[in-house]
Amino acid sequence: xxxxxxxxxxxxxxxxxxxxxxxxxxxxxxxxxxxxxxxxxxxxxxxxxxxxxxxxxxxxxxxxxxxxxxxxxxxxxxxxxxxxxxxxxxxxxxxxx
Numbered sequence: 001x002x003x004x005x006x007x008x009x010x011x012x013x014x015x016x017x018x019x020x021x022x023x024x025x026x027x028x029x030x031x032x033x034x035x036x037x038x039x040x041x042x043x044x045x046x047x048x049x050x051x052x053x054x055x056x057x058x059x060x061x062x063x064x065x066x067x068x069x070x071x072x073x074x075x076x077x078x079x080x081x082x083x084x085x086x087x088x089x090x091x092x093x094x095x096x097x
Contacts, residue, residue, distance in 0.1 A: 015043035022053040026060035029070050036074045040081075047085045054078030055095050 018039045025031040036053065043049045057075035079095055 015039065015046040015049035018043065019046075019049035019053045023056040026056040026071070027063075032057060032060070032071060032074060036078065039078065044081060045085065047082055047089075050078045050082040050085070051089070051091070051095070054082055058095055 018035055022032055022035045022039065025035070036057070039049060039053055054075045054077075057071045057078065061069075061071035061075060083089065
């Protein structure tokens, strides 16, 4: 039981750290791509991390129209998963568009 709780805490912590890194580096397409892959592999059930990272990528894509397609695709994947996890989240649906 203690091991299960410790493992759950580690996953949540890892997801939060990865999401925070994506938020901080959303403007850098290559870093965002690598971190999004980590988030999708390890944190596929962590709504908060998926939503925060997807929102940051969506905002970065809106701000930089010259190279926004890759970040828009990454944002769409993360926000799609977030809305699947919590279909009642109006904020996730609004950001997803």
